[in-house]
Amino acid sequence: MWRQTVDPGLGEKYNSRTKRLINKDGTFNIVKRGSEPRLYDAYQYLSNVSVGKLLLIILSFYLLINVMFALLYVGCGVENLHGVDPNLPPFLNAFFFSVQTFTTVGYGVLSPHGMAVNLIVTLESLLGWVGFAIITGLVYGRFAKPNVRILYSNHALITPTTEGKILQFRLANKRNNMLMELEAKVILMVQDVNYVRHYYNLKLEQSSKHFFPLNWTIVHHIDKDSPLHGLTPKQLEKQRAEVLVLIKGYDDAFGHHIHSRFSYLYDEILWNVRFKKPYDADDTGEIIFNLLQLHETEPVEGELPV
Known part of the structure; x- marks a missing residue:
């Protein structure tokens, strides 16, 4: 766990105006000021616009x-x-x-x-x-330059299971190229009453994947050692919780390593639901994977109170 201190003098104004750390397109929601522009920075700027x-x-x-x-x-x-x-x-x-x-x-x-x-x-x-x-x-x-097109599920889920609760979300490659040796890192960011950001690494059930032909459901078990243990939706909202997702892999088509970033805010986490299966087999036995079904969920029978 590590933390990032924010000026307490900003008070409630800071707490109400701060946005998510990682935007939906993977960019960080940070504007840097005080740096002098140089001619050598122009090429980097033009490469990313x-x-x-x-x-x-x-x-x-x-x-x-x-x-x-x-x-x-x-x-x-x-x-x-x-x-x-x-x-x-x-x-x-x-x-x-x-x-x-x-x-x-x-x-x-x-x-x-x-x-x-x-x-x-x-x-x-x-x-x-x-x-x-x-x-x-x-x-x-x-x-x-490798252009990553990884599709993330619209919501992360907290799902009750026979062994307890799990935090899960899904991702899939929108292209037909093969991504290999994927590694995932998930971090929980919360903010305390003094407006200090705390970061916790979430232990994953499976943090790597050799091949990525279908979807990948990333799962974190909310056990007694999890920073999410005992937290409710209201507590996550009070702490302005954000789940940060970092993906690293190898693009076989370009021969380069790729990186992807995403995040889920506290209000983008659904409780007591689970994902539906996004693929099926046709009459010939070929697997049909529908990206549009990556986001579909269903209630869990006997849902737990929150």
Whole structure:
């Protein structure tokens, strides 16, 4: 067990406004301030933004560079560009010449003339090589990077059994690739009256799995040694309990280790229910696994009072 101290001066304001530690997409709900941004951090940032945002950044960079060099060409005089279209405004002629120079297309119609324009062309050509090299690296890195798509059950369950109670939840691989050598670590985070976060490792019935073709039900037995022993739903809510899930494995398709994170808040834990079986066999004996049934539960007969 370990703990993380929070400024008690925040009082009830902290307790009422704090959000979950791990978001549903696996990111941590933490905003860092006070760190000075560096140019070397740009590649890491661009490697982790969404695809739509990355495309928007690339398009903006592409247009901005060409507009900037088009203004330089206009400043040097469009008459120094041979083969311009007289039906287009000077800026558009300069812009299209910049696009051809930046991308090294060179259709052979437009060409520079004069020392000043050729110096600008030399600089833009170099910038084009560097820019496209960086963009190529970003695109390749995103495609080559293992993209984990692990589906977690919508709720964690506390289920009564003949031997006591268990905490359980399920996960499955949404892709057809094979994940191997999976390891799971589950941590209970609670907050005391002094707004100090305490972390407890939960002992699992099975903490590793060699193959992952179907679902994996992760189970923690709530015995006398469990930090969940004797707790009720109201007590979990009072302590703002959150079950943190960390998954590590090996992606056979990419040949890389993968990591996945998830969490269940106190109000995402259902009591006295159990999971339904998400798969069955057809007439030929082939197993049919329905991901949509991963979340389905049913009441336990003779449910215990909470």
